[in-house]
Amino acid sequence: MALVNRRFSFLHKFPQIGARMTSMLLLMLVLFQAPLYFAITSPNWSGIPEFSRRLAIFSTNVYTTLVAKNANQNIIFSPFSIQTCAAMARMGAKGNTAAQLDRGLKLISNNNAMIADSFHKVLATYEKSNVLRIANKIYIKTGYQLRDDFRSLVSKKFLSAVEPINFENQKLAADQINSWVALRTNNLIKNIISPSILNSDTRLLLINAIHFKGNWVHQFPEINTRNQPFYLNDAKSIRVPIMTMTNRLKYANLRALDAAALELPYKDSDLSLLIVLPNSNTGLPQLERKLLRFPISQITKALHFGELTVHLPKFKTEFDVELTDTFKKLGMTDIFTHRADFSRMLKSPERLHVSNIIHKAFIEVNERGTEAAAFTALGLEDRMLKPTFNANHPFNYYIVKDHNMVIFAGKLVNPTK
Secondary structure: OEEEEEEEEEEEEEEOOOOOEEEEEEEEEEEEEEOOOOOOOOOOOOOOHHHHHHHHHHHHHHHHHHHHHOOOOOEEEOHHHHHHHHHHHHOOOOHHHHHHHHHHOOOOOOOHHHHHHHHHHHHHHOOOOOOEEEEEEEEEEOOOOEOHHHHHHHHHOOOEEEEEEOOOOHHHHHHHHHHHHHHHOOOOOOOOOOHHHOOOOEEEEEEEEEEEEOOEOOOOOHHHOEEEEEEOOOOOEEEEEEEEEEEEEEEEEEHHHOEEEEEEEEOOOOEEEEEEEEOOOOOHHHHHHHHOOOOHHHHHHHOEEEEEEEEEEOEEEEEEEEOHHHHHHOOOOHHHOOOOOOOOOEOOOOEEEEEEEEEEEEEEEOOOOOOOHHHOOOOHHHHHHOOEEEOOOOEEEEEEEOOOEEEEEEEEOOOOO
16 A cells, blocks of 8 residues: 655745745645555554544544545645644744644643654654654755754754755755655655745745655455446446455444444554545445534444455546645634744744645555455455445545544545546
8 A cells, every 4th residue: 555645845935015025835745655565563552542633633634624625626735744744834833823822733831842753653663664664854945044942852852954055946945845755755856846836935844745655464365356336326336456355354344324334454564554434335425424524533432343355446546636635624714814822943034824735645555464364365265155245335434543543534436547
């Protein structure tokens, strides 16, 4: 399963009433999930439950705004990546700007040190991981300097590198940024920054990049994959490659949601793919509404082990979105205007505002895995007698840590798109 996500935030300068000028901040988020080949080792996440709970709320809020504009489109995004990138900007904010970010991002505190510590517990866990790679970086315009306290927080707690760059040489700057992103994502994302998005008013570019590879504990045998119907609705279906396996897995029938849930774990990991499948071919919109009041943790608590047959489509989804409207709908409005107060960022007195928040994610789900032989042939001869989880119509899915920390979230409405 491959997943990529990107997010950018630009701080730029624009004319303001009187003699003062404001500069632009560009936030950029890059997130990738690669085919489900590898797995993440289980770290110590003590002290994270409240962080996870708030991240789940933020994830639901963002998802709701995305679905409103993309009702019939596949969606994949990383609430964790979005939140991390924006939280770095929050470290440089004051006053109402900071308060709006605290509320909108669902941060655990309004105290910079406590916010930074909460992210550090997550980021430090994977600092040396070759499987889940999380990278933060701040590009600052040549000739400008970050305030010492801001630089210390983002460097020590968010593990962010800081690099000067000449934004006025737009092509060279874009090439430099794109090279770093490509390196951090195993070349899965290239040329994500267009030179035209940079200009002489750009002061800072904040980037969060995540690259994840996960390997199924129980692989889908490729020999079982067949072209079968996937029902777009009750009247129309398409034939797509559907993977099949029978194994002992955690699942649940969720009567309150009129849906079923399945957890597919990653090898040597406490990460898993959680699929929430409506019982009817056209039940996804109703399920999405019910999930607004139904925490992910409540779904995972209902899961229980049983032997069942799983049918799951192979799919790839790429989704990119400009998140300015989303942030505004979540109450984070000042950051885009002359009212923005990011005075804790730069040593110079220029006022900064956010010009863009760009997010891109990619996911791929297939059969592959490095430990295929040990898990591929269990119980197939008895398949018709087992309960069946047949994901042959639109569904929601999540990559979750410890059953309730949402790293990625999405929906599949058409495996061919």
